[in-house]
Amino acid sequence: MTTAAVPACRACGAALRDTFVDLGLSPVSNAFIPADRARTGEMFYPLHAQVCRACWLVQLEDVERAENLFPDDYVYFSSYSTSWLEHARRYVTAVSARFGLGPHSQVVEVASNDGYLLQYFVQAGVPCLGVEPTANTARAAREKGVPTREAFFGVATARQLLAEGCQADLLLGNNVLAHVPDINDFVGGMAVLLKPEGVITLEFPHLLRLMEGNQFDTIYHEHFSYLSLIALLPVFDRAGLRVFDVETLPTHGGSLRLYACHRPASHADTGAAGALVAREEAAGLRRVETYAAFDAKVRETKRALVEFLITQTRAGRRIAAYGAAAKGNTLLNYCGIRADFIDYVVDRNPVKQGMLLPGTRIPVLAPERIAETRPDYLLILPWNIKDEIIGQMAFIREWGGKFVVPIPRPEVIA
Structure with missing residues (x-):
């Protein structure tokens, strides 16, 4: 039986032994799935951040070559x-x-x-x-x-x-x-x-x-x-x-x-x-x-978001998401949130429209779909631009729709 090698810090070369947060296995966040490949598999990699005690750089292990993470058909504009x-x-x-x-x-x-x-x-x-x-x-x-x-x-x-x-x-x-x-x-x-x-x-x-x-x-x-x-x-x-x-x-x-x-x-x-x-x-x-204390905070946020989604879907309420962002893919995959909770996600980027989110396989549609289906809740995945998104989507309030911001804890904005 062989022992796995201890990874080295990418900055100073010291051994990495301390976990910052372990988010389990996840696909590459911008590796969107074309609809015609919906029945094919995809790779999941460890998403385990560690901290170097020598220089204090927090980092992931290399799991994929940079050329494959940033391909010629990159979806982020x-x-x-x-x-x-x-x-x-x-x-x-x-x-x-x-x-x-x-x-x-x-x-x-x-x-x-x-x-x-x-x-x-x-x-x-x-x-x-x-x-x-x-x-x-x-x-x-x-x-x-x-x-x-x-x-x-x-x-x-x-x-x-x-x-x-x-x-x-x-x-x-x-x-x-x-x-x-x-x-x-x-x-x-x-x-x-x-x-x-x-x-x-x-x-x-x-x-x-x-x-x-x-x-x-x-x-x-x-x-x-x-x-x-x-x-x-x-x-x-x-x-x-x-x-x-x-x-x-x-x-x-x-x-x-x-x-x-x-x-x-x-x-x-x-x-x-x-x-x-x-x-x-x-x-x-x-x-x-x-x-080391950060990991416990992350787990509690996961539980709170999943509990909210379970409660709302059991009550018959429909939930869509806004923004096919990389951070959203980390959140959805870590929390195990798939199309049984989120009907679809909308995004302004036409390159992403018609694709499926990596891992969760939630479909990405144009923003116009919101007005057509009138969801009860709109989960804002790129929460860092929530004000911009709430301004664009303010019309959901016409039918009583509400916004949900997941980070740092789930918050409903009427």
Whole structure:
């Protein structure tokens, strides 16, 4: 009998022995099933997050190659969220003013998706380049006039771009840092591509807010890491980079925006990073007991949601869901919620319409189906944009329909 090898931390290489949360087996969250393959099987993988006692990075084991998690027919398009587009537009305005970006500058976005953000730099006349591994979203970006290179980003890609004469005044990545299996290679690539006085900005969900808000559904296989500043500072230091500012954002349930530069660059430290590290330490993010307590909170939310759905379906009430989001697929699969509870899910993205959710096989339909079937409850799966969705779907109140937000605990909104 052989003993399974102990996994190693993807950042520092230390042995991983401590569980953060174990969500059982789950399919890849964006591996939607075409309707004509409804009778075929699919792969389920462990969804087990662990914490490193050496550097405090929370992470999943690699269960699938990144190329298979982010295929050429990737179904996530950033531009289908109106609120996310507005967030991107405000960012472009603010960062351009702060760092004096203009026609003389070079902006590079890593994981630029469908050009949702860089389109605003194009409109402002600022030269830019997107680096995006998925072919269909890259094609959509080019249709917006956004130059896009199809590639996974790391040291090798950065060196190739540098050899071609591309070097960044602003190098940004929104909601990508958690998606990279080799975080040292990714951050190291940013150091290669950045000009001596250039600036990096990275946005990502904050682990502390995930824990405070019980946001376990943001754990899925495409997210390799769950990030605190405590865990990230050593990664940046190894790459010769310095975090000189950090902002807290409301996006995705609570995110951070880091500002980094080369260690000798002239950008002044605002003190915000040190203050945030102190806050994380006060919350217990350097104590393994803090992480171990999270699993019990997750189980209680699962029980509460399942109890609510059982009660309503036994009473004859019909339930639909809004948003075929990756986080929703984690929630539904972990809770064992399938078409016996949820009739269907609607989504604005036509690429997802007509597909089946991975694992649960709940059908994805166009939003117009809500008015046709008049469900009693609409379960909002992408709860991070619940205000946008409630505004779009306010008409369900005409027949007494109500909204349900599942995280941090099930809440009914009339």
